[in-house]
Amino acid sequence: xxxxSLTSDQEQLVAAVRDFCSREFAPRIGADDRAGRHDPxxxxxxxxxxxxxxxxxxxxxxxxxxxxxLGLVCEELExxxxxxxxxxxxxxxxxxxxxxxxxxxxxKQRWLAPMARGEKLACYGLTEPNAGSDVASMQSTxxxxxxxxxxxxxxxxVSDADTADFLLVFAKTDPKGGSKGVSAFMLDRxxxxxxxxxxxxxxxxxxxxxxxxxxIFMSDLEVDEADRIGDEGDGFKIAMSCxxxxxxxxxxGATGTVRACLDASTKYAHERKTFGQEIGRYQLVQQMxxxxxxxxxxxxxxxxxxxxxxxxxxxxTKEVSMCKQYATDAAFNAAHDAVEVHGAYGYSAxxxxxxxxxxxxxxxxxxxxxxxxxxxxxxxxxxxxxxxxVKKSLPKYEPD
Ligand SMILES: Cc1cc2nc3c(=O)[nH]c(=O)nc-3n(C[C@H](O)[C@H](O)[C@H](O)COP(=O)(O)OP(=O)(O)OC[C@H]3O[C@@H](n4cnc5c(N)ncnc54)[C@H](O)[C@@H]3O)c2cc1C
Numbered sequence: 562x563x564x565x566s567l568t569s570d571q572e573q574l575v576a577a578v579r580d581f582c583s584r585e586f587a588p589r590i591g592a593d594d595r596a597g598r599h600d601p602x603x604x605x606x607x608x609x610x611x612x613x614x615x616x617x618x619x620x621x622x623x624x625x626x627x628x629x630x631l632g633l634v635c636e637e638l639e640x641x642x643x644x645x646x647x648x649x650x651x652x653x654x655x656x657x658x659x660x661x662x663x664x665x666x667x668x669k670q671r672w673l674a675p676m677a678r679g680e681k682l683a684c685y686g687l688t689e690p691n692a693g694s695d696v697a698s699m700q701s702t703x704x705x706x707x708x709x710x711x712x713x714x715x716x717x718x719v720s721d722a723d724t725a726d727f728l729l730v731f732a733k734t735d736p737k738g739g740s741k742g743v744s745a746f747m748l749d750r751x752x753x754x755x756x757x758x759x760x761x762x763x764x765x766x767x768x769x770x771x772x773x774x775x776x777i778f779m780s781d782l783e784v785d786e787a788d789r790i791g792d793e794g795d796g797f798k799i800a801m802s803c804x805x806x807x808x809x810x811x812x813x814g815a816t817g818t819v820r821a822c823l824d825a826s827t828k829y830a831h832e833r834k835t836f837g838q839e840i841g842r843y844q845l846v847q848q849m850x851x852x853x854x855x856x857x858x859x860x861x862x863x864x865x866x867x868x869x870x871x872x873x874x875x876x877x878t879k880e881v882s883m884c885k886q887y888a889t890d891a892a893f894n895a896a897h898d899a900v901e902v903h904g905a906y907g908y909s910a911x912x913x914x915x916x917x918x919x920x921x922x923x924x925x926x927x928x929x930x931x932x933x934x935x936x937x938x939x940x941x942x943x944x945x946x947x948x949x950x951v952k953k954s955l956p957k958y959e960p961d
Contacts, residue, residue: 565865571630571711574615578637581610582645582646590642593771594916597764600771601724603648608679612649618961621669622677625961629868632813636861639817642919644772644815651720652676654810656683656729657927659803663745663791668860672727672747682698684725685807686716687800693718696800698738701732701779710734710789712746712782718927722775726750729803730777730797740882747788748779757782768919770960791953798952805881806955808928809867812884815924815935816860818892818917822899823853825914829903840902856891870915874957876948879941885924886934893921 566577585606593600607613616631617623631653639646660673663932675681692699702715712732722728728748735742748758762775791799830841840846863884870877896918900907907914925931940946 567629567633570626571633572858574626574630575633575637575913578610578612578634579640580639582637586638586641586645590644590771591910591913591916593657594642595627595693595770595910597766597770598685599644599724599773602648603645604652604679604682604724607645607649611679613652613657613679614677615653616638616672616958617657617673617677618959621661622674627868627958628809628871629865632864632868634816635810635813636820636864639814640821641817642767642771642916643818643924646810646817647720647769647772648682650807650810650814651685652683653806655685655713655803655807656727658806658955659685659799660747660790662953663795663799665776667787668747668790676727679812681726682721682724683727684719686719688718689715690717691706695929696731697743697797697827699731699733699743701730702736702899703732703734703744703746703784705734705793706785708786710746710784712748712779712784714779716777716779717834718774719760719775719777720779720927721773722774723762728758728760728777729790730779731786731800732779738794741794743800744793745790745796745799746784748782748784749788749791753782754847756780759874764922768916768922770919786957795952801805801811801878802951802953804928805878806871808881808885809864809871811824811924812860812881812888813864813927814869814891815885815888815921816857816864818921819853819857819860819888819895822917823850824859825912825917826850826853826899826902829906833904846902849902853895853898856895860884860888860891872958874954876951876954878948880940882929882934882937885928886931886938889921889924890931893918893925896921904955 601695613625614623614624616628619625635646657676689699703710703712733742734744759778760775833840865878867881867884898913902916
C-alpha cells in the first residue's frame, strides 16, 4: 500500500529543525553570506539537534531514524541556506553512510560513532585539479610500505576541507590500474603532521559564500593499513556508492530551495502592486509561480521514492541520479524566476532570492554535473548500463 504520510517521529523532527533554523540560522545567514563568513559553530549547532546521527543505529552513536528523515532534514536546512545542508550532506551522506556501508566494525566505532554523536566533522576528498568528472584519472598516490601507506597528491573543491577532523580521501594504490587502482583512506587531522597534511580554503566563489570549500595537500603523509576502507582497489566503488547517498541529500536539499523560492515569490506577488493590482494576478507571474509549485512536488516525490528504496535496501543509482539532477535544475529555475518575480528588488541583497540563485548553481555541478547525469540516465534507458551485483550495499533501514 502506498503511504506518503510522515511518521510522528518524522513530523516532530521536521518541526524541531524548522524552528531551530528560523531562530539560529535565518537571522544571520544574509550577513554571513555577504561577508563570506563561515560560522564555525554550524556543525555544533546541527549536533545539538542530533542531526549528524539521524539515520544511524544507536550502536553507532545514531538516533535510529530512517533515511527519509535525513532527506526531510536536508530539505529544511536548505530552505534557509545551502551551506547548512552541505555540512550535513557531506558529513552524513558522503562520509557517514559510506563508512556504514564499507567500514569494518572497528572503523565504524573509531570514526562513524564519533561522527554520529557530533564530536567529529568529516569531509570527502575525491576531486583533484585535473580530475573531476573523470574520477579514475586522479593523480594522488598511496604507496605501500609494509603495513603502512605513503600518500601524495592534492584534492580540491572539497566542502569543509578546512574545518573537518576526519578526511576521506581517494588515491591510487596502482597508478596504472585505472578505476581499479583506486583505494580509500580515512585521515585524522589530529594524528597527521602539519606539513604532511595541509588544507586551505578556496576564496572568491559565486555562491554558498558562508561555506567552507578548500583544497587538501598530502605530502609524504603516512597512514596505517587499518585506515584503508575496503580492500585495495575498492576505492572507485566506494566513491560511487558514497555518491548514491550524497546525491540523495543534494536532491532533498534542492527541494528546500524550490520551496523557499515559492514561499518568497508568493508572498511578494501578493504585496507588490503594478497597474492597480497585485502582480500575482498576472498570468505570466502565475506561470513562474506555478512551475515552482509543481517542481516542489515533483522534487519531493523523487526524493521520497529514493528514500523508500534506501529504506528497503534496493539499488537506486538511476533513481538518485534523476532525483539529484531534476531537483537541482528545479532549484536553479525557481531561484531564477524568483528573482524575476521580485524585479529589481530580487537583484538586491534586501531579499534572499539573489542568494538562492547564486547558491543554486554549485549543486548542479557537484556530485556529478548535469551532463554526467544525463549520460548516466541515457545509458540506463538504452540498456548500455545495467546494475551489476555490488560488493557492499547500504544496510536497509531496521528500527533500533
Ligand atoms: C561548491 C562546490 C563544492 C564541491 N564539493 C566537493 C566535495 O566535497 N568533494 C569533492 O570531491 N568534490 C567536490 N566538488 C567538486 C565537484 O564534484 C566537481 O567540480 C565536479 O565533479 C565536476 O568536475 P570538474 O569541476 O573537474 O569539471 P570537469 O569534469 O572538468 O567538467 C567540465 C565540463 O565538461 C563536461 N564534461 C566532462 N566530461 C564530459 C563527458 N564525458 N561528456 C559530456 N560532458 C562532459 C562537464 O559536464 C562540465 O560541464 C565541489 C564543487 C563545488 C563547485
